[in-house]
Amino acid sequence: MDPLASLRDAEPVPFWLDDPAKPQAAPAPTGDLTCDLLVVGGGYTGLWTALIAKERDPSLDVVLIEADEAGGAASGRNGGFCESSLTHGLANGLSRWPGEIGLLERLGRENLQAMEDTLLRHGVDCDWERTGSLVVATQPHQVAELQEEAEAVARYGGTSVLLDADAVRAEIDSPTFLGGLWHKDDVAMVNPARLAWGLKKVCTDLGVRFHEHTPALSLDEQGPAIAVRTPYGRITARKVALATNAYPSLLRRHRPYTIPVYDYALMTEPLGEEQLASVGWRNRQGFADMNNQFHYVRLSADNRILWGGYDAVYHYNGKVRPEHDQRRETFETLARHFFTTFPQLDGVRFSHTWGGAIDMSTRFCVFFDTSHHGKVAYAAGFTGLGVGATRFGAEVMLDLLDGARTERTSLELVRRKPLPFPPEPIRSVGVGVTKWAMARADLDGGRRNLWLRTLDRLGLGFDS
Known part of the structure; x- marks a missing residue:
């Protein structure tokens, strides 16, 4: 099949959000509110912040506001990889924080397990599969790099299995694969939208006051409290956690530290039994290749293939707009790459095409800050491997707002911000x-x- 023809009937919407299970939006507030903790942003970072705050102190009055709907931005449209790494992978963490990378790796593994325990405890149905993920070599020079990565993973307490070309193709069969490294325990697959919706339900069940379609317009200090203005009035809180990520921060001094980068993905129609058998994939791992412009790939619960990545697009002045969610030239490139990787799937069609903005920092992972005499905390810059790190970010923000010195807040990763991006042009x-x-x-x-x-x-x- 012509790769372009495979896109002909695709719906231009995120697959995960195109789901009849999507919950009804929570109403906007009808006037001024007061609370102990205000969380601004209903993506994973904000959801975990509200949830953990209520689990730490059930008496705390928590309000969460979201400009759109919970999970409507990056949290509901990503690839659905939930990795233990807090540093955008071991190599990035090792290059930036060599003195504390062992601690960061341990905290990341504990954080991933805590996520899984929370989902089980609250009965969140989000297709969570602890399958691990493969890193695959598609160029000869990358094969040696796999060995180096395997040694580093073992050195810092991880578990991985090095695979030669035959072994990796026995897992997932592609003529382009020359070797692989299977990270068996530190990655889970998840339905990202259902994760967000499940966390929203847990929050409301715990007593969080949830308001969607409620953008935050400004933030001001008023004596011992913080006032955030919305179109419907003011919300006055003792403490505020900002979790707006790719969208402009309410604190202007934080804006140079992230840029919105658009990432794109395709989803196939469900594979038939023969089609799936031609690829193998019995262990249902996710995988990504080792190129700078890399692809990330996984199976959905109903055996569709998500094929994303490669292109990363920045728009002048960091504009985040709905029209940027579709990019035909990127979808055509991705479709060609898909059939090069899986020629045995010739004839498969794509059912959905979409994109969305990621909050990228210059160090590729989350950073933190406080303002207004410690009454406001901020976490952003998760980049592309941040699904799991959002829960860690929530815990750090709550620690900072409490003024607590913890193992987390003592990290150099937490204490220092990345270099800012330069101004335009x-x-x-x-x-x-x-x-x-x-x-x-x-x-x-x-x-x-x-x-x-x-x-x-x-x-x-x-x-x-």
Whole structure:
């Protein structure tokens, strides 16, 4: 089949959100409110913050406001990989925090298990599968890198299985796979929208006052409290947790630390038994390749293949707009790559195409800050592997708001912010040059040119 024809009948909406199980939106407030804790943002970070706050202290009066609906942005439209890493992978963490990477890895594994325990305790049905994930080599130079990664994983307490070409193709059969590393215990697959909706229900069951279609317009300190203005009045709180991520922060000084990067994905129609057998995939792992412009891939509960990544698109001045959620040229590129990877699936059609903005920081993972004499906490910059890290981010924000010195708040990762992005037009030029250099590196045996090596030394980067 012509790859372009495979897209002909695709719905231009996120597959996960196109679900009859979607809950009814919570009503907007009808006037001024007061509370102990106000959470701004109804994605994973905000949801976990509200949930954990109520579990820590059931008497706490918690209000959560969301400009759209819970999970409507990145939290409900991502690939559904929930990784234990808090640092966008071990390699990134090792390069930035070598002195505490062992602790970060342990905290990440504990955080992933705590997520799973919470979902089980509250009966959240979100297709959680602790299948692990494969990293696959598609170029000869990457095979040796798999061995290095396996040794690093073992050194810091992880579990992985190194696979040669035959072994990796016995797991997932593609003629492009030259080797693989199976991270068996530190990744779960999850339906991202149902995770968000399930966390919303848990929050409301615990007594969180939930208000959707309620954007926060401004934030001001008023004596011992913080006042956040909405279209419906003021919400006055003793403490505020900001979880707006890819959207502009209410604190202008935080805005240079993240940029919204658009990531895109396709979902196939459900595979038949013969089609699925032609690929194998009995263990249902997710996988990603090792290129700079990488693909992330997984099976859904009904045996569709999600095929995403590769392109990461930044729009001038960081505009986040609904029209950016669809990008035909990216979908066509992804479709061609899909059939190159799985030629045995010729004839499969795509049912959904979508994109969305990710909050990227220059260090590729979450950072934190407080303001207004410690009454406001902020977490953002999760980038593309942040589903699991959002729960960790929630715990850190609550620790910071309590003024508690904990194992988490003592981390250098928590105490120091990343380098900010430069202003426009330097930002757009830098992103463009970096994307070009990354593409060249993928075509040149992974060799990073002077531009990329300079960014590495400065601790700057661009990713999805």
